[in-house]
Amino acid sequence: xxxxxYGGGAAAAPSVETSAPSKDSRDSLYSFDEAKLELTRKTKPxxxxxxxxxxxxxxxxxAMKMLMHANSGVEKGMAAGGxxxxxxxxxxxxxxxxxxxxxxxxxxxxxxxxxxETKVLADDQEVANYMIGLGDLLETTRKERFMGWYHSHPFxxxxxxxxxxxxxxxxxxxxxxxxxxxxxxxxxxxVVDPLRSLAKSRPEFGAFRVYPPEFNAPLNETPDGKxxxxxxxxxxxxxxxxxRYYSMEIEYFMSSLASDVMGILTENFLWMxxxxxxxxxxxENRERFSERIGNVADKVEHCDxxxxxxxxxxxxxxxxxxxxxxxxxxxxxxxxxxHGSSELAIEHCQGQMTQITKSIVFGIK
Amino acid sequence: xxxxxxxxxxxxxxxGEEQKxxxxxxxxxxKKGNNxxxxxxxxxTISDHHTRVSTGGGAxxxxxxxxxxxxxxxNGRDVSIYDAMEVACTAVGANGLELNEALVEKxxxxxxxxxPMYEILGWYTVGTEVTELDLGIQRQMTKFNSSPLFLLMxxxxxxxxxxxxxxxxxxxxxxxxxxxxSTFVQLAFQLETTQxxxxxxxxxAKATPTDxxxxxxxxxxxxxxxxxxxxxxIEILRRFLEETKKGNISVxxxxxxxxxxxxxxxxxxxxxxxxxxxxxxxxxxLSVAYLASVQKSAGSMNDLADKFMTAxxxxxxx
Ligand SMILES: [Zn+2]
Numbered sequence: 152x153x154x155x156x157y158g159g160g161a162a163a164a165p166s167v168e169t170s171a172p173s174k175d176s177r178d179s180l181y182s183f184d185e186a187k188l189e190l191t192r193k194t195k196p197x198x199x200x201x202x203x204x205x206x207x208x209x210x211x212x213x214a215m216k217m218l219m220h221a222n223s224g225v226e227k228g229m230a231a232g233g234x235x236x237x238x239x240x241x242x243x244x245x246x247x248x249x250x251x252x253x254x255x256x257x258x259x260x261x262x263x264x265x266x267x268e269t270k271v272l273a274d275d276q277e278v279a280n281y282m283i284g285l286g287d288l289l290e291t292t293r294k295e296r297f298m299g300w301y302h303s304h305p306f307x308x309x310x311x312x313x314x315x316x317x318x319x320x321x322x323x324x325x326x327x328x329x330x331x332x333x334x335x336x337x338x339x340x341x342v343v344d345p346l347r348s349l350a351k352s353r354p355e356f357g358a359f360r361v362y363p364p365e366f367n368a369p370l371n372e373t374p375d376g377k378x379x380x381x382x383x384x385x386x387x388x389x390x391x392x393x394x395r396y397y398s399m400e401i402e403y404f405m406s407s408l409a410s411d412v413m414g415i416l417t418e419n420f421l422w423m424x425x426x427x428x429x430x431x432x433x434x435e436n437r438e439r440f441s442e443r444i445g446n447v448a449d450k451v452e453h454c455d456x457x458x459x460x461x462x463x464x465x466x467x468x469x470x471x472x473x474x475x476x477x478x479x480x481x482x483x484x485x486x487x488x489x490h491g492s493s494e495l496a497i498e499h500c501q502g503q504m505t506q507i508t509k510s511i512v513f514g515i516k
Numbered sequence: 517x518x519x520x521x522x523x524x525x526x527x528x529x530x531x532g533e534e535q536k537x538x539x540x541x542x543x544x545x546x547k548k549g550n551n552x553x554x555x556x557x558x559x560x561t562i563s564d565h566h567t568r569v570s571t572g573g574g575a576x577x578x579x580x581x582x583x584x585x586x587x588x589x590x591n592g593r594d595v596s597i598y599d600a601m602e603v604a605c606t607a608v609g610a611n612g613l614e615l616n617e618a619l620v621e622k623x624x625x626x627x628x629x630x631x632p633m634y635e636i637l638g639w640y641t642v643g644t645e646v647t648e649l650d651l652g653i654q655r656q657m658t659k660f661n662s663s664p665l666f667l668l669m670x671x672x673x674x675x676x677x678x679x680x681x682x683x684x685x686x687x688x689x690x691x692x693x694x695x696x697x698s699t700f701v702q703l704a705f706q707l708e709t710t711q712x713x714x715x716x717x718x719x720x721a722k723a724t725p726t727d728x729x730x731x732x733x734x735x736x737x738x739x740x741x742x743x744x745x746x747x748x749x750i751e752i753l754r755r756f757l758e759e760t761k762k763g764n765i766s767v768x769x770x771x772x773x774x775x776x777x778x779x780x781x782x783x784x785x786x787x788x789x790x791x792x793x794x795x796x797x798x799x800x801x802l803s804v805a806y807l808a809s810v811q812k813s814a815g816s817m818n819d820l821a822d823k824f825m826t827a828x829x830x831x832x833x834x
Pocket of ligand 1: 304315317
C-alpha cells in the first residue's frame with residue numbers, strides 16, 4: 152500500500168519537477184506505514200519463534216550492489232595475483248508489516264573490509280567509525296536502519312553453492328541477533344557466492360538466520376529444511392554448524408519505474424550481450440574448467456573405490472554394495488558426481504549453442 | 517570484462533550548440549569527445565531513489581526533489597559512470613535548493629574508502645526538463661569535479677518506449693554580450709555492463725518462476741530473441757543503404773564508414789586456425805556432454821540396482 156500521508160508538507164516550487172505520488176502496487180515495498188512498523192517492532196513475533204522469518208524480499212539495486220561488490224573482491228584478489236578477496240557490507244531494510252514472516256532489504260552499503268574469513272566488525276575501530284559515519288549520513292536520507300550484513304564466499308566453483316554460514320559467521324550473526332532482535336530489529340545474514348554466480352549466470356545468494364543456542368534444532372535437519380543423515384554431505388553443503396541456522400527463500404521486488412527501465416534495458420541492449428558473450432569462454436571459467444572436471448573425476452573415483460572395497464555382492468553381474476551402513480554414503484557420492492557432471496554439460500551445451508549460432512550467422516560458409 | 521553498446525537515436529549532441537565559443541576563464545575542460553559509458557546500476561539506483569521519494573519511503577517528505585551523486589572512473593577519454601548515491605539537500609528560500617557540500621564531501625569519503633578507483637563524476641536528478649535550479653547545483657558540483665556531468669532521468673518513460681529515459685549533459689560557458697552564461701549541452705553516451713551487472717539485470721528482470729523449465733530452454737529462448745532483435749536492426753541498416761543508393765536520403769559518410777568497417781570484420785571470424793580451435797572447443801563440449809550422460813546412466817543404473825537389492829536382496833541369485 153503506497154503511503155502518501157507524508158506528502159502533506161511538500162512545498163515544491165512549480166518550476167521543479169517533483170516525483171508525483173505513485174500508486175502502482177509494484178511500488179508498495181518502497182514505503183511503509185511507520186506506525187504499523189513501530190507496532191511490529193514492539194510485538195517482536197520473531198522472539199517467540201526461532202524460525203519466524205521464511206522469506207527475504209530484495210530490491211534490484213541491493214541485489215546488484217551485493218553481486219558487484221563481491222565481484223570487485225574477486226577481481227581485486229586476482230589482479231593482485233592471489234585468491235579472490237572476501238568482502239562485506241551492511242543492509243538497510245525492515246521487517247515486512249504487510250506480510251508476516253518476511254524481511255525486506257531495500258538497499259546495501261559496502262564496508263571497507265576485506266580479507267579471508269571476514270572478522271567481527273566491532274574489533275576494528277576504523278570500521279566501527281566508518282559505520283557510524285555511514286549511519287549518520289543515511290539518517291539524512293532514509294527512514295530505515297541497518298538490519299543485517301552480507302559477505303562473500305569467493306571459493307572455487309564446486310558442485311554446490313558456497314552460500315552457507317561458517318562457525319565464525321554464526322557467532323558474528325548470533326551476537327548481532329542478540330543485540331538487535333530484542334530491540335525490534337530482526338537481524339539478517341546474506342552470503343554471496345560470486346564465482347558460482349558468474350559461472351551459472353545467475354545471482355547466488357543465501358539468506359540466513361541463526362538459532363539461539365538454547366533452541367533444539369530439529370534432528371538431522373539442514374538449513375534448507377531437508378533431513379540429511381549423511382554427516383559428510385551436510386557438513387560439505389552447510390559447514391560444521393549445519394544445524395545451528397536456517398535459510399530463507401529469496402524473492403526480488405522492483406518498482407514500476409525500475410521495471411520499465413529494466414524492460415528497456417533487456418529488450419534493447421542485452422540482446423547484444425547474449426550474442427556477444429559466452430560464459431564458458433570467459434577466462435575465469437576457462438581457468439577453472441579443468442579443475443572442475445578434476446573435482447567430478449575425484450568424486451567418480453571415490454564411488455569406484457567404495458564399491459570395490461565394500462562387501463559387495465555380485466547380483467547377476469552387477470556389483471552392488473551390500474553393507475547397509477555404507478549405502479547412503481555411496482548413493483550420495485554417485486548422485487553428487489552425476490549432478491556435477493550434468494552441470495558442466497549444461498553449461499557447455501549452452502555455450503556451444505551460442506557459439507554455433509554465431510558461427511552460422513556471422514561465419515562465411 | 518565489460519561490453520559496450522551504443523545507445524540509439526535521441527542522445528546525439530545537439531548540432532546547434534556545437535559552435536565554438538571563445539573559452540573564458542570560467543570554462544572548464546569539457547567532456548565532449550569523451551566516451552561516456554553508463555552502467556545499469558546507476559539507472560536502477562536512481563529509479564529506486566525516485567520511487568522511494570515519491571512514495572514517502574525516504575527521510576524526505578514525499579514528492580521531494582530527487583538528487584544524488586554519480587560515481588565512476590575516468591581513464592583518458594573513457595568516462596564510466598558506475599554507481600549513484602542519494603544525497604540530502606538544503607532548502608534555500610521558498611523554492612530554491614542547494615547541495616549540502618559537507619554531506620557531499622562525507623558521501624565521497626565513505627564511497628571512495630570502499631572503491632578507491634572511483635571518483636565523483638557529477639550528479640543526477642529526476643525530471644522531464646532542465647531547470648534554472650539545475651544550473652545552480654551544477655555550479656556547486658564544480659567544487660567536486662572540474663567538469664561535472666549532469667544526468668537527467670525521466671520518471672515516466674512513454675509506454676513501449678525503446679529508449680532509456682536518460683539524458684546526460686555537461687555545462688558550457690558562453691560569452692553573451694560580455695557576460696559569461698552557462699548552458700547545458702547534451703552528450704552522447706553508451707551503455708556498458710559488467711558480467712555481474714548483466715546477471716543481476718537479467719535475473720531480477722525476469723524474476724518469474726523458472727522451476728521445471730530447463731535452463732537450456734531458457735537459453736535457447738534468449739538466443740532466439742536476440743537473433744530477432746539483430747535481424748530487425750540489420751533490416752533498418754539495409755533500408756538505410758538502399759535509400760542512400762537510390763539517392764532518397766543524403767549520404768551520411770561517417771555512418772557508411774562504420775557499416776563498412778563492421779562488414780570488414782566479418783571474414784576474421786573464419787580462417788583455418790579459427791575453425792580448428794572452434795571445432796576443438798566443440799568436440800570438448802561434446803565429450804563433456806557424452807561423459808555426463810554416461811555418468812547419469814551409471815547413476816540411474818546404480819539407483820535401480822539399489823532398489824532391486826531392497827526389493828529382492830534377501831534372495832540369493834540362482
Ligand atoms: Zn563467511
